[in-house]
Amino acid sequence: MGKLFSKTYLALRQEILAGKLVSGESLVEQALADRFAVSRTPIREAIRQLQQEGLIESDQRGGLRVTVITIADAIHLYDCRLGLEQVAAIGACENATTRQLEDLQDCLAQANLAVPVLSDSDLQDQADELENRLQIDQSFHRLLAESSGNPWLADLLGQIFNKMVLLRLTTTYRNPDVLEIWAEHERIVTAIGQRDAQAAALAVRDHLVASKARVVQELQGLTVKNSLYSITLT
Amino acid sequence: MGKLFSKTYLALRQEILAGKLVSGESLVEQALADRFAVSRTPIREAIRQLQQEGLIESDQRGGLRVTVITIADAIHLYDCRLGLEQVAAIGACENATTRQLEDLQDCLAQANLAVPVLSDSDLQDQADELENRLQIDQSFHRLLAESSGNPWLADLLGQIFNKMVLLRLTTTYRNPDVLEIWAEHERIVTAIGQRDAQAAALAVRDHLVASKARVVQELQGLTVKNSLYSITLT
DNA sequence: CGTATACCTATTGTATACAAAAATTCTCTG
DNA sequence: CAGAGAATTTTTGTATACAATAGGTATACG
Structure with missing residues (x-):
């Protein structure tokens, strides 16, 4: 077949x-x-x-x-997310099923499980754990998009996420401040759980603005660590 | 070649x-x-x-x-636009070139030229004029997207606009209240010209909310006029 | 020695033949 | 006459051959 x-x-x-x-x-x-x-x-x-x-x-x-993703692209893509994910959050407040809310909460739980890993583990473990965290983050945002009940929205965000994956590959930045990120995620889920569209949109906005700032800061200060993965600075 | x-x-x-x-x-x-x-x-x-x-x-x-576009799709697509075009407007305030601003103003001017056509012209003329107006409207929004200086944003919005064209074809709704629309467009351009991101985003938001309402209202009341073009109601 | 031109090669564009899968129709049987 | 199933046809999937084009290299000429 x-x-x-x-x-x-x-x-x-x-x-x-x-x-x-x-x-x-x-x-x-x-x-x-x-x-x-x-x-x-x-x-x-x-x-x-x-x-x-x-x-x-x-x-x-x-x-x-x-596809080649530059820092400029990353910024632009974050701006697109900023628009779309706020709409997604608002939609999710109206349309998220209880099942989807549970899934979002599962994401948070998984994230909490992943926290304890610290610097005394070996490098490969750390890399795996990093990958794991990024995976969870992606899942969270995909779930959010789907919860909106707007298939086009989910599709457009999916396109963006794909490109973000490529960025991760070319730069291998580590998402710093994971704890912050998960607190922000939690705030989003809470707002959606309360069906408070205004709060949810705001939580998403704050999260993405902060995320964008974190990534840009990380990338700006980055001299190319692995010359195989040359990234274009703009 | x-x-x-x-x-x-x-x-x-x-x-x-x-x-x-x-x-x-x-x-x-x-x-x-x-x-x-x-x-x-x-x-x-x-x-x-x-x-x-x-x-x-x-x-x-x-x-x-x-591609088949239903009313439900139209609503969802408008929601996507709502997110993206506000971001576009904000971006345009920062990045629109004077050339792009001029183009946007040209759009307004063209729109004003198109207004005078009234009901004493024959049907074909009216259809042409309708087509012309929709064309101008599309150009306006494409220009807005491009003015943001964010190519991904322009691309995503382009995808949405394409699908909206299909909706127009299956439903042949007439954009009522053209005068309102153009007043709203003018408000957007003015805000961008003053580089007032807040005002621009708000103007875009109001315009799209109103547009969405207009289209939905038009479509809801529409029994299928041409059975060839059966549209799926949801 | 530099430049231009001709040739050669690497890569994509197009046509076509054939295979596989799916849909349709036809037939045979109950 | 209904329904299962076989045969036919329609449509997509795959391979391959060949054409056209673009990029690069070598050679000849200034």
Whole structure:
């Protein structure tokens, strides 16, 4: 039942999201076809899918490459989130099911479980834990988007989140101040639980403004740590 | 120099946007290929492009069809706009070039020129004039999005606008109260001209809330006029 | 030695043939 | 006549061959 293009799509997607295909790396159809042992046709189908998701973009001259996200892009994407997620929060106050509220609370619980990890664990554990936290953060925001009951909103935010994943890959910033983040998340969930749209929107706004500031600060002070992952400063 | 797929892309797009291909109509690759006298390959490329723009969507079972927009979708899309366009307005206050401000003012001027047309002209003239007004309205909002200096924002809003065009086609509602709309537009431009982000965001918000209300009201009271264009009520 | 032009190669664009899957129709049976 | 199932047809998925184009390299000429 697995069409070839969907196999290669998943494989490609995985490689991009796992950072095996570095941002900016140019994609040659034939090369990919050889690599996955299929013809160019399913490769192109897969690429079209990934383009739709914003993980691949077309170069100036028709070529294809893994989407490149710069700091400027990150700022711009945060601004988009700022608009959309406030609407999502307001929508969630009206439309979130009890199930969705529970899921959001589960996210908070998971986050609390993840807190205790400290600096006496080894480096790999720390990296895993970091990844875990980012995963939870993503889940939270995806859940929020879905809770709005507005599928287009969820879709648009999904596109943005995908691009944010790419940013994470090219920069490997650690989200500092996890405790703050989770306090902010909690405030959002509480407001939604009380169906207080005004408070929820405000909580989201504050959270995103703070998050944006944290990320930008982190990235600004960042001289490229890993020269493989050169990021474009603007 | 025109690659075939870009020719067929433009042709297809034109047909969809002009309503020659009705929303929901299912698309068969071979049929389209015959129609445009090309092979299936460029057709698929064109379709991929249109899918990216949201004009074509894939049916439950992998089939393709012109995107269907319902009233519920319209409401949801307006909510997305509500979030994004406020951000756009705020961005425009910071980043709009004088050129862009001029363009926005040109839009207002064009709108004023379009006002005088009244009911003593024949039906075709009225239809043309209606089309013209909607065109101007679209241009205005696209300009606003671009003026933000945030390409992602402009892109996301572009996706939404495309879908709104489809709504227009399936419903042929007339934007009532054009005068109101243009007064609202003027308020937005004025605020941006004064670089007053707060006022601009508010003006955009009021405009969109009012617009949404107008459209919904128009659509709610609409029994399907043309049974060819059956729209799904929710 | 530098530049321009011609050739060569790498890559994408297009057509087409064929396979697989899905939908439809037709037929046979109860 | 209804329904299951087989055959046909329609439609999409995949491979491949070939054309066109763009980029790069080498060579010849100033």
